[in-house]
Amino acid sequence: MPAKTLMLQGTSSSVGKSVLTAALCRIFARRGVRVAPFKAQNMSNNAAVCGDGGEIGRAQAVQAAAAGIAPTPDLNPILLKPEADARAQVIVLGRRWQTLRAGSYYHRKEELWPIVTAALDRLRTTYELVIIEGAGSPVELNLRAFDIVNMSVARYASSPVLLIGDIDRGGIFAQLLGSLWLLPDEERALVRGLIVNKFRGDHTLFADGVRILEERSGAPVLGVVPYLSDLMLPEEDAVVLDTDKRYGPAEVRDIAVIRLPHIANFDDFDPLRSEMEVRLRYVESLAALGHPSAIIVPGTKSTLADLAWLRERGFAKAIHHLAARNTAVVGICGGYQMLGNSIRDPENIESDIKAMPGLGLLPVETIFTGDKAVFQSRARIMGASSWLADLHGRMVEGYEIHMGRTRSQGAWLEITARNGQPCHAEDGCIGAEGRVWGCYLHGLFANAPLRRAWLASLSPQGGSVMVDASTSLEDMLDRLADAVEAALDMKRLETILAAK
Numbered sequence: 001m002p003a004k005t006l007m008l009q010g011t012s013s014s015v016g017k018s019v020l021t022a023a024l025c026r027i028f029a030r031r032g033v034r035v036a037p038f039k040a041q042n043m044s045n046n047a048a049v050c051g052d053g054g055e056i057g058r059a060q061a062v063q064a065a066a067a068g069i070a071p072t073p074d075l076n077p078i079l080l081k082p083e084a085d086a087r088a089q090v091i092v093l094g095r096r097w098q099t100l101r102a103g104s105y106y107h108r109k110e111e112l113w114p115i116v117t118a119a120l121d122r123l124r125t126t127y128e129l130v131i132i133e134g135a136g137s138p139v140e141l142n143l144r145a146f147d148i149v150n151m152s153v154a155r156y157a158s159s160p161v162l163l164i165g166d167i168d169r170g171g172i173f174a175q176l177l178g179s180l181w182l183l184p185d186e187e188r189a190l191v192r193g194l195i196v197n198k199f200r201g202d203h204t205l206f207a208d209g210v211r212i213l214e215e216r217s218g219a220p221v222l223g224v225v226p227y228l229s230d231l232m233l234p235e236e237d238a239v240v241l242d243t244d245k246r247y248g249p250a251e252v253r254d255i256a257v258i259r260l261p262h263i264a265n266f267d268d269f270d271p272l273r274s275e276m277e278v279r280l281r282y283v284e285s286l287a288a289l290g291h292p293s294a295i296i297v298p299g300t301k302s303t304l305a306d307l308a309w310l311r312e313r314g315f316a317k318a319i320h321h322l323a324a325r326n327t328a329v330v331g332i333c334g335g336y337q338m339l340g341n342s343i344r345d346p347e348n349i350e351s352d353i354k355a356m357p358g359l360g361l362l363p364v365e366t367i368f369t370g371d372k373a374v375f376q377s378r379a380r381i382m383g384a385s386s387w388l389a390d391l392h393g394r395m396v397e398g399y400e401i402h403m404g405r406t407r408s409q410g411a412w413l414e415i416t417a418r419n420g421q422p423c424h425a426e427d428g429c430i431g432a433e434g435r436v437w438g439c440y441l442h443g444l445f446a447n448a449p450l451r452r453a454w455l456a457s458l459s460p461q462g463g464s465v466m467v468d469a470s471t472s473l474e475d476m477l478d479r480l481a482d483a484v485e486a487a488l489d490m491k492r493l494e495t496i497l498a499a500k
């Protein structure tokens with residue numbers, strides 16, 4: 001008997017189909033079901049490699065990991081890898097097939113459809129359940145005649161369909177109800193449930209919305225899934241580059257600045273944008289972090305609160321994980337304080353918290369005091385190892401603006417002047433191998449020799465990569481599955497599957 005199927009379709013791209021498919025694969029795999037993902041056609045230049053050397057979409061490789069199976073080309077029989085001039089390399093069953101322009105590809109349905117159905121049939125003879133992911137929207141009316149990934153697959157497999165809408169982007173009623181009403185009757189009948197995805201806040205506040213959707217659609221809302229911003233799951237596609245950023249012809253150095261809730265003085269990093277081979281990103285979720293060349297923890301107006309936020313969002317663990325694998329980590333001002341062993345606020349100058357352990361990446365300790373340091377500063381570089389070796393003795397300029405005093409072991413800056421007056425003070429700390437460092441000096445990257453010496457020490461990255469620790473990926477998949485399982489009416493979903 002062929003495996004049961006369940007298909008996830010969306011009201012548009014990026015509503016969360018891939019992530020929810022991975023979640024359901026993990027949920028059913030944990031229940032002892034032999035489950036596999038399937039996506040007939042994917043478009044991505046970020047491919048994964050199967051054991052046989054075949055290419056499939058990155059999302060299907062993650063979903064395979066969620067299901068606890070090895071990825072194979074049958075999971076994604078057609079992969080489109082976009083190239084210039086509106087053409088794409090077409091990968092069929094893991095191997096390069098042809099390079100076609102968009103218009104030509106659409107007219108190859110008769111050749112490709114049997115490949116899609118054969119791959120799905122093979123999966124259904126091997127597994128007990130196949131979770132099928134659609135692409136884009138099933139009601140792109142101008143493309144319906146060429147469909148080999150949405151309702152054509154659902155009709156072929158007689159599969160129940162769950163329709164997903166993204167409430168975070170707004171218009172959830174138009175998304176879900178509009179999509180349903182545009183479907184022909186025989187296809188609308190396949191939609192057995194709705195999912196409201198990416199809900200921020202208390203989902204009980206959407207109770208009236210659930211009622212309206214069910215009354216107007218005639219289909220049950222199986223769940224309101226929360227916005228999950230703290231998952232370090234590999235991206236399906238390369239992260240979109242900033243439109244105002246230029247790149248050199250070679251690989252780029254990918255620098256991720258943590259966008260703290262109380263971020264301050266972030267113009268510190270504008271000079272990095274001037275470098276042709278640098279990609280600068282501000283990230284506020286683990287999903288966006290990826291595997292950069294360097295992570296910067298910036299200044300903040302609330303060090304202790306933002307340090308707690310780093311832990312709550314999983315950034316603290318991720319930063320440790322990446323630092324252990326030679327990713328550079330930099331802290332400026334409040335970020336420098338966070339990289340230390342401890343932060344104390346005995347007089348509650350900043351908050352009600354008396355003390356908090358730091359990230360423990362640098363041997364420094366900070367205590368908040370009532371005085372505030374505000375200086376235009378000149379400093380001499382004292383470090384003589386790692387990327388600082390050729391900069392020893394060079395002068396740099398910047399400014400200090402911070403609460404707190406930090407005791408450091410391993411200072412690498414000597415402050416020689418503050419507000420034009422000579423002084424002698426040490427600042428900053430650098431780890432033994434030079435990969436982790438920090439200081440109070442804002443504006444540091446405006447000093448071109450220092451900026452370029454540091455950039456030269458970074459390993460270039462050619463885009464986002466898979467998380468390289470299977471335990472970390474496993475943890476994230478379990479966290480995803482836990483959140484989705486708690487949000488969905490699993491009994492009703494099992495009833496839908498049993499009725500197929």
